[in-house]
Amino acid sequence: MTGTTVSDKAMTCGQALVKLLEAYQVDTVFGIPGVHTLELYRGLPGRNIRHVLSRHEQGAGFMADGYARVTGKPGVCFIITGPGLTNIATPMGQAYADSVPMLVITSVNETHTLGKGWGRLHETQNQRAISEPLTEFSATAYQADDIPDLIARAFAVFRSARPRPVHIEIPLDVLATPVGRDWTTEVRVASERPVPTQGAIAAAANLLKAAQRPVIVAGGGAVDAAEAVTELVEQSGATFFSTVAGKGILPDTHPNNAGAILCTEPAWDYVESADVMLAIGTELADTDMWRDKLPFNGKLIRVDIDPGKMNDLYPAAVAIVSDAKAAAMALSQQLDGNSTAEPVADAVSQLRRRVRESQPPLQQKHLAVLDVLRRCLPADAVVATDMTQIAYTGNYSFPVDQVRSWLHPTGYGTLGYGMPAGLGAKIGAPDRPCVVLAGDGGFLYTLQELATATEELDSCFVVLLWNNDSLGQIRDDMVALDIPPIGVSPTNPDYIKLAQGFGCRAVQPQSLAALETDLKEALNHPGVTLIEMHESAVP
Incomplete structure (x- = not known):
């Protein structure tokens, strides 16, 4: 898109970025204004974006995290160069670990000073060296026209991949530069989330149909698939466990729902006796299990948007790289109640009682x-x-x-x-x-x-x-x-x-x-x- 020319006084890059975020339906930003982010704040008046003043950049990052977890939309932060970024690094690490969408926009010193070590205000030799291990990607906008591409890339991560933080830094001279063309409405629709292959669904369905003691473990990657996962639990007759991030995918009162109890010994014993496990939208991380690895020796089906999860501590017998909702719906259609699983309601009730009484x-x-x-x-x-x-x-x-x-x-x-x-x-x-x-x-x-x-x-x-x-x-x-x-x-x-x-x-x-x-x-x-x-x- 070529856009339209605007006058030099119409919009600085910082103003244009705020308008572009509004076009992406960003309604809230968290941060603390500073001398290095003034051009971003120049863009806020007149926009339908609420600014929330935190009292520390760490607070801004955690606010963005909580906002994202509840709304499903990325939490957005405006942060200053140097100490602002180091202060928000901890929330970025938390959001990365828990797959929470977060967009951290920071300033950085003028383009011609980067890496020089001249002792400029807030100078850090390489900000991106700090943020890169904590983000899906970290990038510098060396010119105003880089920004629409970087924002589109960020929202592609949030909407069609494993959602994790993104850091975009903008040099002070670029923030203050008048935009040469109006790219503030260039909203690009992200590519669709991956869907499962018919072969993988058929293989997984065959395992579930034949299972006597199937279990389903769902995590934060499946929170937008609650209805489909509930249907899958009922079609398969499986015992359901959630991770902490997956709490609520099944109502607590559902008779197949054992809850988020995989950190307890009674649950470990129960899982050990399972013959098939379907892990959907979860890393099966030790932070949910309170042990290095679950004592599971059956066949594992993994559904995850991240292909890197298919061969870690728990190699998959059937690997389904897919959006959780699409995979759960496809599996339910294949099962159609055709399962040989043993009834589990009484066993689940006893399991939950054992956990509480112990x-x-x-x-x-x-x-x-x-x-x-x-x-x-x-x-x-x-x-x-x-x-x-x-x-x-x-x-x-x-x-x-x-x-x-x-x-x-x-x-x-x-x-x-x-x-x-x-x-x-x-x-x-x-x-x-x-x-x-x-x-x-x-x-x-x-x-x-x-x-x-x-x-x-x-x-x-x-x-x-x-x-x-x-x-x-x-x-x-x-x-x-x-x-x-x-x-x-x-x-x-x-x-x-x-x-x-x-x-x-x-x-x-x-x-x-x-x-x-x-x-x-x-x-x-x-x-x-x-x-x-x-x-x-x-x-």
């Missing part, structure tokens, strides 16, 4: 709190969790009936994720109640984003702070390994006063009954509430 005392405390939380929350609520022991228990025990409702930093395992990710989720889905579940250690990483929350939100947003006055998991790991606990019992601040200082409601229930009352009140409060629940308050 929990040690600390996890029983967690379950008591999580039960209260589940009773109080409506079915469409979002729970954004941090790396904290109570969230680990919730990963396999908290019931979820719809996808994009339980957010957890599974792969990278980043402390400080929960608060800003929950805020991004709330911004992306403002009509859904949102609760953040964080521990005292992780909460301190990003609590400054309470300022953003009180500034941006006028409906209920709840932070449930689980306080055990320690880095509990690390402390317990040290004790288990005979290492004297060091650095795991920090002195905590007064969280109630801190929250009030940010303008939040803040309460400190002393019992489970009080917690239930406080949660109900918080869910009816048009703003931010911090609920600090101390471990000692739970019997």
